[in-house]
Amino acid sequence: REKRRIAGDKELREARKLAVKIRDGKKTRKVRLDDVAALLEGPYSMDVAKSMVDALDLEDVEVQGSLSVRPFNVGQRVPTITKILQLDKIHEAITAIKAKGNLNLLANWSDFGYTTLGQLEAMARVLEALNRFRLVQFTLDWIDGVEWHIKDVVHPFTDVCDYTKVRI
Numbered sequence: 001r002e003k004r005r006i007a008g009d010k011e012l013r014e015a016r017k018l019a020v021k022i023r024d025g026k027k028t029r030k031v032r033l034d035d036v037a038a039l040l041e042g043p044y045s046m047d048v049a050k051s052m053v054d055a056l057d058l059e060d061v062e063v064q065g066s067l068s069v070r071p072f073n074v075g076q077r078v079p080t081i082t083k084i085l086q087l088d089k090i091h092e093a094i095t096a097i098k099a100k101g102n103l104n105l106l107a108n109w110s111d112f113g114y115t116t117l118g119q120l121e122a123m124a125r126v127l128e129a130l131n132r133f134r135l136v137q138f139t140l141d142w143i144d145g146v147e148w149h150i151k152d153v154v155h156p157f158t159d160v161c162d163y164t165k166v167r168i
Contacts, residue, residue, distance in 0.1 A: 011038040012041070014035075014038075015035045015036070015038040016039060016048065018031070018052065031056045032056075033058065033081045033119065033122050033123070034122065036052055036122070037122030040053075040129050046133055046136055050133050058081065058083055058084040058126075059082070059084070060083070060086075061111075061112060062086060063085055063086065063089050064111055065111050065112075066109070066110075067089070068107075068108045068109075069093075069097055069100055070105060070108060071102070071105055071106070072106060079106070079113060079114045079115055079116070079119070081122075081123070083112065085112065085123060087128070090123050090124045090127070091124065093115070094117065094120050094121065097117050098117075103117050104117075105117070107120060
């Protein structure tokens with residue numbers, strides 16, 4: 001258990017270093033889903049995480065087929081994720097795998113391929129983070145665009161009535 005915690009901490013440190021490099025324009029390598037998932041697993045800020053999520057180059061795919069859940073084949077490798085599913089399909093697959101009681105199963109769609117529970121949870125975190133970033137940006141845009149009448153500004157905000165919204 002301690003080894004897993006230490007390995008998780010190491011992954012998080014590496015993901016944060018990569019996120020800072022990407023944010024500063026010093027991209028060193030292609031961003032992978034597990035890098036972004038490690039960053040989004042705990043608390044994160046939009047300032048650091050958004051650039052890394054944006055750098056994640058996964059094609060959106062709309063799955064039409066039905067979901068099947070099955071165990072790994074002998075010698076089968078963990079699938080590599082190159083596309084990202086819709087959030088409702090991801091939650092459907094997570095629920096189906098957890099309902100089977102064995103977390104080491106694969107979700108499969110004929111027009112998508114195989115994915116593990118960990119990869120599904122990582123995709124869900126990425127999509128939820130993208131939605132949160134979008135909502136935060138809408139809020140920031142609204143704050144930048146709103147204008148208050150002087151008579152509507154009350155204590156404790158009366159000391160900032162004379163500031164303009166122009167940023168330098």
